[in-house]
Amino acid sequence: MFKGICFQGKPDARRGRKKIKLATAAAAILLATSTGAFSQGMTQRPVAGSNASADVAAPVAPLSLARAIELALEGNPEMAAATRQFEATEGQVLQGRTRPNPELAYSLEDARSKTRTQSWQLNLPVELGGKRAARTKAAEKSREQAQAQLDELKATVRANVAAAYFDVLTAQERLALARDSVALAKSSTDAVAKRVAAGKVSPVEESKARVAEAGIRVELSQAASEERNALSRLFALLGKIEAPFTALEGKAENIPAVPQLADLQPLISSSPAIVLARIEVDRRKALTDLEQSKRVPDVTVSVGMQRSNETQRNVLLFGVSVPLPVFDRNEGNLLEALKLEDKARDELQVATVRLHSEVAQARERLATIASEIQALQQDVLPGAKSAYDAATIGFENGKFNFLEVLDAQRTYFTAKAQYLKALGEAHRAAADVDRLLGGTTASRLIATQN
Structure with missing residues (x-):
């Protein structure tokens, strides 16, 4: 901090020692003050109402795949809509359990007061044939169907989030590769420029190097745009308009293990698509039973009282009414329900065959x-990297021309880009398996990624 202390003239020893002590004390005070201020700035915490630290934002933790799936299940708009649809089916069950309302009837005979007769009657419908139980069962099957649809959507969201998550990681790797390419192209251009200045190579080589560098910079811009688009797709699945996370955990190289087909086949019977098709068969069977129960006519029991002004007497009324199924026996609705039940069984078979093939x-x-x-x-x-390193060293020693170096560099980075593309496709294929089987292997993805 202090370069030295200079004394002019020839002071005595006592005066020189005094000045040295004063300078030493001043240096100690300045050092202590600067150290205390530095430590205070490092350890001071923001206080309420402090404007100096109000603009300092807390660092955001990296986003993991498990957390991304959790956020998607909580904030995805499609999940919210499907949840509301499931909640709405509870109303069908509640309505299916209700009994028919009684009916209050009033009649007046003869408008003249002396001979007027008035009747009050309570009509109570009585459902026969198990209509209420069949209606309730059909509503419960609709609720199970809505739950299965919600589970299928959850599996789809999990798979889409996993695919988008690793698309972001792959895009980030591709962007890092593009930046390395630009750095290497810049260094190669500088090396060629130096050799041109030294008169060792033709200026044409420098022009070729600069053209190659410009092309690689275009690829860098494309890689940056692809990363932004991948982040936008991921956070759209999370229900976020803006990207609250700037970093993701894991690496794109962590791909899940390839399961055996024999291990996947037994899981098909419990996949969301098969469960949904099976519930549709049960629901159609319940609707068939409901239409079958409608063939039995309901009975209406009537109880009331009749008052005659002429006789001044009250008369008790009791009656039973039964519709006669002469013309309408509900045959058309029953036939439709039976055919739709057969159709649901056929669709279950189709879904089973299709899912086996897709898995x-x-x-x-x-x-x-x-x-x-x-x-x-x-x-x-490894081979492309070794060839590129050898070409670079040979070019620096004057054994290869720049075109050979450029070709080796292009081969290496093309292979690297192909590798990153394969990683993205692998994660998408694994996500498809998860989606088809309802996330049965999602835990493997998460475990592998973490």
């Missing part, structure tokens, strides 16, 4: 991409 295709796609990734990791990338 097998998704698993095969994942296995193929995993093999491609392994080949790229073990053979292609």
Whole structure:
């Protein structure tokens, strides 16, 4: 902090020692003051009403895949709408359990006061044939169907979030690769410019280097745009307009293991699509039973009182009315319900066959991409990197021209981009398996990512 203390003239020893002591004390005071101020600035916490620290935002923790799925299930608009649909089916169950309302009837005979007769009557419908139980069961099946649809949507949201999450990680890796490419292109351009200045290579080589650098900068801009779009898609699934998280946990290289097809086949029977189709069959069967119960006519029991002004007497009334199923026996509605029940069974069979095929295709796609990734990791990338390093060293020593270096660089970064693309496809294939099977392997994705 102090370069030295200079004395002019030739003071005596006592006066020199006094000045040295004063300077030493001043230096100690300044050092202590600056150290205390620095430590106070590092340890001071913001107080209420302080404007100096009000603008300092707390750092946002990186977003994990598990947290992203949790936020999506909480804030996704489609999930909110499906939840409201499920809650609405509770009204169907409540309405199905209700009994028919009684009816109060009043009649007047003869408008003349002396001979007037008035009647008050209470009509009570009585449902027969198990209509109320069949109606309640059909409503409960509709509620189960809404719950199955909600579960299917949850599986779809989880799969979409997982795919979008790893798309962001892959885009970030691609952006980092593009930045490295720009840095290497810049260094190569500088090296060529120096050799041109030294007269070792033609100026044409420098022009080629600058053109290549400009092309790589365009790729950098495209990679940055792709990363922003991937973040936008991810946070749209979370129900967020703006991106509250600036970093994600995990790496794109962490891909899930490829499951065996024999392990996936038993899970198809409990997948959301199959469960939903099976519940539709049960619901159609309940609606058929409801239409069958409507073929039994209901009975209306009537109780009342009649008052005659002429006789001045009250008469008790009691009656029973039964509709005669002569013309309308509900045959048309019953036939429709039976055919729709058969259709639901056919759709269940179609869904089962289709899901077996889709799961097998998704698993095969994942296995193929995993093999491609392994080949790229073990053979292609190391070889391309070694060739690029050798070409760079040879160019620096004057053994290779710049075109050979540029070709080796392009080969390496193309292989790296192919590797990142394969990683993204692998995560999407794994997400498809999760979506088809209802998230049965989502825990593997999360465990692998974390």
